[in-house]
Amino acid sequence: MEHQNEQYMSTLESRPGLGERQRSLLPQRSAISKGKYTLHDFQILRTLGTGSFGRVHLVRSVHNGRYYAIKVLKKQQVIKMKQIEHTNDERRMLKLVDHPFLIRMWGTFQDSRNLFMVMDYIEGGELFSLLRKSQRFPNPVAKFFAAEVILALEYLHAHDIIYRDLKPENILLDRNGHIKITDFGFAKEVDTVTWTLCGTPDYIAPEVIATKPYNKSVDWWSLGILIFEMLAGFTPFYDTTPMKTYEKILQGKVTYPPFFHADVVDLLVKLITSDLTRRLGNLQSGAKDVKSHPWFSEVIWEKLLAKDIETPYEPPITAGVGDSSLFDQYPEEHLDYGCQGEDPYAQYFIEF
Numbered sequence: 001m002e003h004q005n006e007q008y009m010s011t012l013e014s015r016p017g018l019g020e021r022q023r024s025l026l027p028q029r030s031a032i033s034k035g036k037y038t039l040h041d042f043q044i045l046r047t048l049g050t051g052s053f054g055r056v057h058l059v060r061s062v063h064n065g066r067y068y069a070i071k072v073l074k075k076q077q078v079i080k081m082k083q084i085e086h087t088n089d090e091r092r093m094l095k096l097v098d099h100p101f102l103i104r105m106w107g108t109f110q111d112s113r114n115l116f117m118v119m120d121y122i123e124g125g126e127l128f129s130l131l132r133k134s135q136r137f138p139n140p141v142a143k144f145f146a147a148e149v150i151l152a153l154e155y156l157h158a159h160d161i162i163y164r165d166l167k168p169e170n171i172l173l174d175r176n177g178h179i180k181i182t183d184f185g186f187a188k189e190v191d192t193v194t195w196t197l198c199g200t201p202d203y204i205a206p207e208v209i210a211t212k213p214y215n216k217s218v219d220w221w222s223l224g225i226l227i228f229e230m231l232a233g234f235t236p237f238y239d240t241t242p243m244k245t246y247e248k249i250l251q252g253k254v255t256y257p258p259f260f261h262a263d264v265v266d267l268l269v270k271l272i273t274s275d276l277t278r279r280l281g282n283l284q285s286g287a288k289d290v291k292s293h294p295w296f297s298e299v300i301w302e303k304l305l306a307k308d309i310e311t312p313y314e315p316p317i318t319a320g321v322g323d324s325s326l327f328d329q330y331p332e333e334h335l336d337y338g339c340q341g342e343d344p345y346a347q348y349f350i351e352f
Ligand SMILES: Nc1ncnc2c1ncn2[C@@H]1O[C@H](COP(=O)(O)OP(=O)(O)OP(=O)(O)O)[C@@H](O)[C@H]1O
Pocket: 005, 007, 048, 049, 050, 051, 052, 053, 054, 055, 056, 069, 071, 103, 119, 120, 121, 122, 123, 126, 169, 170, 172, 182, 183, 184, 185
C-alpha cells in the first residue's frame, strides 16, 4: 500500500502580514501548555506513521497507563524544508481547535533536536487504508465520511482557519468509525487570502497552482476530490508525475464514472470548478450550501455532530485499548530523543 507522501511547499510563502491575524478568534484552551510533559512521561511503543519531518509514535503514559500518539518533528529537517512558520502554526492551531472530528492535542515539549506533540491516539487507522482495502466506498459510506469532514471544515472556516491538506491519509477513524482529522501542518489562520503553494498534488486547487491568492475555497475543492476518490477509488486528475497532474488540474476536465449518482455528479461539478465565484462552499452561505445539496438530503446534521448516527464501518479493534493492528508497519530506527545538548535552533520554536 503506497502513500502518496509528496507534498509541495514553495518558498513563494505567504507574503508577511497580509491577511494574517495577529490574535486568534478562538478561545485558548488553558489545559494545553508548553513543556508540560517530558519524554520520561511516556513509554514509546511503535511507529504509527512517518512524515516529511519525523514520525508519529504510539506511546503509553507511565502515569495513567493511557495510550497517546506523539508526533515528533526533527528541528533540522523542519528548518531545511523552510517549515518553521508552518510548524509553529500547526502547534498553535492544534492548541486552539476543539471539535469532535478534529484531533485533540494535550501538550508539546522539545529537546535540543526534536519537537514533540502529544495527541489522542486514534485506533482505527487511516481512511486511506480502509479505502485502498475496499477499493471504493458505496454511496452511503462516502456520504457519511464526507458529511463528517464538512462539519470539521465548517468549524475551521468559522474560525478563519484554512486546513489546506485534506486527503484520506489525514483522516483517521476512531474506534467507533467516526473521523478525526489529523496533521495541521498546513493549516493557517487567515481572514482574507494567502499564497503559499502547499498540499498534495492530486488534491491541490487550480488557484493554488496558478499562484493566485486563495482562501477557504481550496478546502472545498479538496472535498470534491476526496468525495470523487472515495466513490471511484482513484483521484480525478491522477497522473504519473506531479507536473502532469497539475496540468490536468489546470485543464479542469473531469470524467465521472458512469456508476456515480446524478446527485453526486451535480455536487462534484460544483465543487471541482476553477470558477471561484461558483464553487460551492465559497459562496455567500458558505458551508450551508454544501450541507443543503441534494446529495446530503438524508443527513441530519445535528445528530451527526452529536455522533448520534450509526457509523457505516466499525474498525476491527480486536486487541482492546492500545491495539495498533490497523496501522501499517514501519521499520523502527534508532531514536535520538531526549538530547539536552546545545540547541542551535532554540529561537525558532519558543512556543513548544
Ligand atoms: N493521533 C494519531 N493517532 C494515530 N495515528 C496518528 C495520529 N496522528 C498521526 N497518525 C499517523 O501518523 C501519520 C503521519 O502523521 P501526520 O500526517 O500528522 O505527519 P506528517 O509528518 O505531517 O506527515 P506528512 O508529511 O504526510 O504531512 C498519519 O497519517 C497517521 O497514520
